[in-house]
Amino acid sequence: MKKNISINLQGIIFHIEEDGYEVLGRYLAEVKAHFSGYRGHEEIVADIESRIAELFVSRLSPSKQIISLEDVEQMVAKMGRVRDFQAADEAEEDEETLASAVASGTAEGFYTGTTSSGTGSTSGRAYTSSTKNTTDPDTATAASDEPRRLTRDMANRKVAGVAAGLGRYFAVNPLWFRLAFVGLLLAGPALDDISWLEELGGKLSAFSVIAYVVLWIALPKRYDNVLSDEDPNFRKLYRDVDSGKIGGVSAGLAAYFRTDVVLIRVLFLAGLFAGGFAFLVYIILWILVPEAKTASDRLRMRGDAVTLSALDSNLRASEEGAVTPGNRPIGTFIEGAGRNLRPAVGFVGTLIRVAAGVLLVATGFGLLLAFTIALGVGLGVLPESQGFIHTGPFPPYLFTNSVPSWALLAFYAAGAIPVLAMFLLGLGLILRRPILSRIAGLSLLGLWLLSVVGASAAGVRISRDFQMEGEVTQTERFPTLTAATVLLDNRTTHNDGHKWVDLNLTEADSGQVLEVVKYLSARGVTEQEAIRTASTSIRYTARATDNATLILDDYFTFQPDARFRDQDLDVTLRLPQNKRYRLSKEFADRLDSENFSNNEKPESPETRTYEIIGSQLHCIECTSSDFASDDEQTTDEEGENDGVDVRINESEDGVHINTDTDENGNVKVNIDIPKAEFPTDFNSYGDGRRTYSFNDFRTIQANGAYRVLVRQGSEFKVEAAGEDRDLRDLQISTNGNELLIRHHERGFWSNWKGNRNPVLVRVTMPAIDKLELNGACQADVAGFNEARNLNVEQNGACAATLAVNATRLSLDLSGACQTTLRGQANDLVVDGSGACQVDALGLTARTANFDLSGASNAKARVQESLKVDLSGASEVKYAGNPSRISKDVSRGSSLVAIRE
Known part of the structure; x- marks a missing residue:
């Protein structure tokens, strides 16, 4: 029976035999005496005590709860003694310090000891005899000759010891294997949004789980491996904040991989400029990797064993300001170049600063x-x-x-x-x-x-003040213009603070009075206030000087007390059919070629006499020679052969591009895209059939080369027809109130498949609010006769045919897309760019607004109001004789009336 003493090592209670306690007390007294001359020696001794506590914990087990003398001797053998590395003069100083500590009774007073129940005597061993080597040479030789075996390292396990065993076998930190398993497991959710990697991510996640379970079952256990923290070859990843620049990540990685820290920093900088992924990696490592706070952490970071000798060497290097030796060719080169270039860099920096x-x-x-x-x-x-x-x-x-x-x-x-x-x-x-x-x-x-x-x-x-828009129409009649021929003149009022007036021409019945119709618009808090502002804040003059001359201002201005409310003014000149008209040079310059018949302005238009037909002036005495000379006609005929004719994919889905030059030298680009015309019978497709159960969706999004047939019905129904292998790649799902039709990517190589057979998707739904088409998709929508606001988005070479009756029909088009409209709409709004085409002659619209760019073309039938904004060789052709036309047409674009 032996006497036991309870000690406290860095907050951990150990029960130690009395003879072991005496050896441990003398050992710690010598350690404290040796390191007392270093700055921060209290933290150093506490760090050593923590390391001793780790070694003691590793010696305990459920069947062994007492630290024996043998355990203390094992600890001393691993940690080393002060006498093994200190010089003779330092040993004498430590002996004197230790003797004074013994004389004062503090040599063993670092810990509070309590004697447990029992009797016994101390061994009385001297400290010098307690540090014998307990390792059997034969055993060590046998261990070194033992072949490597892949096992589950239960001594260093976190879950089942698989990653620890792999790390032990390959002599690599188990952390990397743990990160690899977790990374593969999370690959599925991470790659779920990348269609062509979605299936690969699922396979990687499954491989991670299966591989771990198989290794868990197949590998044998091993409990007697050395703890990672005790292995002298073990390196742990820390952030080296002492030699680091920002967070110590690069310095810690350099110490772990035993390479030049400059190389790690250069790699991070290269990754930062090559997409920015290095920044995210750096931040993650900064958060996850612990900081090397103690001397033991710095030793483990470099793979050095935590011994007194190593701690002493590290502390001496820190005290003397020495740098840990290593291979630093890149750092040495950069530092030398920096010293040589420092004056030049300083001069350049000064220039940049100034x-x-x-x-x-x-x-x-x-x-x-x-x-x-x-x-x-x-x-x-x-x-x-x-x-x-x-x-x-x-x-x-x-x-x-x-x-x-x-x-x-x-x-x-x-x-x-x-x-x-x-x-x-x-x-x-x-x-x-x-x-x-x-x-x-x-x-x-x-x-x-x-x-x-x-x-x-x-x-x-x-x-x-800009919430609501109001518009008011003011008509000014001129009964005094009784002459058979009326001169239309222009008064130039352009000045700062004046805004241009859009002028449109339209015919009036014979015998009626010539009228100037002004459409004034403004914004306000309410529609009534906006109408009142438009009526009272704009100044515009149209006057008759005699019975044969009408003068119109080309700009309008504002009243002195007016407030800005986004005011605008359009003027329509209603000309009776039974009168003849002459133009002043200024008025003729104000008109575009679209205001003349055949969209051609005659030479010297101020010398001609005209009559009004529809919304265009028809020159009465003009001949063909008044519009273009024979040489110009020959040039035009030759120019017809100078165009470029390109046909892409001569099949039914092909695209035909043709360029030509008009009489003004403007290049016209005509792009013919096939309409959305395809068989709607399932028998015209393959033998495969699919039926989907989806409800309560009001919008449709289709991506890819699919044919989508949408019809109105009282119930929801989604069906698909095509070849079986094509239907396997078809993915239809819902997201909220949206039906998604897209291609299901089953792997990387699915993107490189050849041409597929056509697939028809038939959708039946009570109402539709939005249709979005992307890619080479075709859609046929019909049967919705009471749609309120229907929005259509088309991107890419897609085509759509819509036969609907809607309160408001909005089209947002981009790319070489084609849209055919039939039915009725109160308001038609089209925003198109990139050679899109709209055929809306089959749809009757009360008002229409076209904003086209990039060689886009549109045809429309409008009853009351037409507004166009055209650029980039775009063209709008309209029918229906609208009473109001507002246009902003850039060079190369045109607005053309269709005669019916």
């Missing part, structure tokens, strides 16, 4: 001056007539009447304070000293935040 300062000062001063002048004009301090600011077609007073003074001050402060900060920053760069004190900077910041709040409040208040 240039940046000058740029910031000049920019800040210019913007600050502009903001100040604008504020002065807004507050009435500076006269707007001096032309300090230019507000385009709107006079400055239009804005100053609309914005209150406090809002102007808030907007000025919100914009001027950052500009002032830019100016002061540039000045500070030039002078190499800060201009503003901390208190002044914080005061400006607070003032700026206050101004942002005020500007936001002003913006909300101003936006209320």
Whole structure:
């Protein structure tokens, strides 16, 4: 029976035999005496105590709960003794320190010992005799000659010891195998959104689970492996904040892989500029990898055994400022080059600093001056007539009447304070000293935040004035124009603060009075207020000087007390059919070729006489030679043969592109895309059939080369027909109220399959709100006679045919897409770009709005109002004789009336 003593090592209670306690106390007293001369020696001794506690914990088991003398000797053998590495003079100093500690009774007083029940005597061993080597040489030789076997390392396991066993077998940190298993397991969810990698991610996740379970079952267990922390060859990944620059990640990786830290940093920088993935990796490692806080952590980071000798060497190097030796060719080269280039880099840096300062000062001063002048004009301090600011077609007073003074001050402060900060920053760069004190900077910041709040409040208040749009029609009759031939003249009123008036021509019945119809529009809080603003804020003049001359202004202006409410004015001139008309040169210059018959303006139009037919002027005495000379006709005929004719895929789904040149030298691009015409009978497709059970969807999105047939019905029904292998690649699902039709990617090589057979998807639904087509998709929609707002989006070489009756029909088109419309719509809105085509002659629209660009073409039938914005060789052809036409047509584009 032996006496036991309870000790506390870094918060862990151990029961130790009395003879072992004496050896341990003397050992720790010698350690404390040796490291007492180092800075932060308390932390060093605490770190050593923690390491001793780890070794003691590894010696305990359910059947062994007492630390014996043999366990203490084993610990001393692993940790080493101070006498093994200290010099003679240091040993004498430590002996003196230790003797004084013994004399004062503190050599064993580091721990509080309590004697447990029982009797016994101490062994009385001297410390020097307790450090014998307990390793049997024969046993060590046998262990070294033992062949490597793949086992489950139960001594270092986290779950089943599989990753620890793999790490032990390949002499690699088990952390990497654990990360590999977890990464493969998470590959499925991570790659789920990437269609062509979706199936690969699922296979990797399954492989991770199956491989781990198979290794768990197949590999034998092993409990007697050395703990990872005790293995001298074990390296643990830490962040080396002592030699690191930012978070110590690069320095820690360099220590772990025993390479140059500069190489790791260069790799991170290269990854940062090659897509930015290195930044995410760095942040993740910064969060997950622990910091090397103690000397033991720094030893483990480099793969060194945690012994007293290693701790002493590491501390000496830190005290002397030495750098851990290693192979650093890249770092040495870069450091030498940096020292040689330091003067040149400093000079270049000075130039950049001064240039940046000058740029910031000049920019800040210019913007600050502009903001100040604008504020002065807004507050009435500076006269707007001096032309300090230019507000385009709107006079400055239009804005100053609309914005209150406090809002102007808030907007000025919100914009001027950052500009002032830019100016002061540039000045500070030039002078190499800060201009503003901390208190002044914080005061400006607070003032700026206050101004942002005020500007936001002003913006909300101003936006209320633009919520609703109102339009009013004013008709001005001219019964005094009784002459058989009327001269149409133009008065140029262009000046700052005047806005251009769109002029349209239309015919009136014979015997009626010539009329000028003005369509005035504006915005306001309510529609009534918007109508009132449009009626009272716009000034426009049309007057008859005698019985044969009508003069129209080409610009309109605003009343002096008017406020800006996005006012606009369109003018339609209604000309009786029984009169003849002549044009002044200024009025003729105001008209486009679309205002003349055959869309051709005759030479010297001011010398001709015209009659009105539809919405175009017809020259009465003109011949073909008045429009183009014989040479020009020959050139046109030759030019017809200079076009480019390209046919892509001569099949039924092919695209035909043709370019030609008009009489003005403009290149016309005609792109013929086949319409959405395909068999709707399932018997025209393969033998495969699919039926899907989906309900409560109101929108459809189709991606890929599918044919989609949509019909109205009282119930939901989704069916598909085609070849079986094509239907296996068809994926139909719902997301909320949206039905998704797309190609199911089953692997990487599925993207490289050959041409597939056509697949028909038939959808029956009570109502539809939106249809979205992407890629080479075709759709046929019919039967929806009471649709309210139907939105259609087409992207790519897709085609759609819609036969619907809708309150509002909106088309958003991009790419070489084609749309055919039939039915009726109150409002038709088309936004197209990139050679899209719209055939809406079969749909009767009350109003139509076309915004086309990029060689797009459209045909429409409009009853009342037509508005077009055309650019990039686009064209709109219209029928139906609308009473109001508003157009913004750039060079190369055209608006053409269709005669029926």
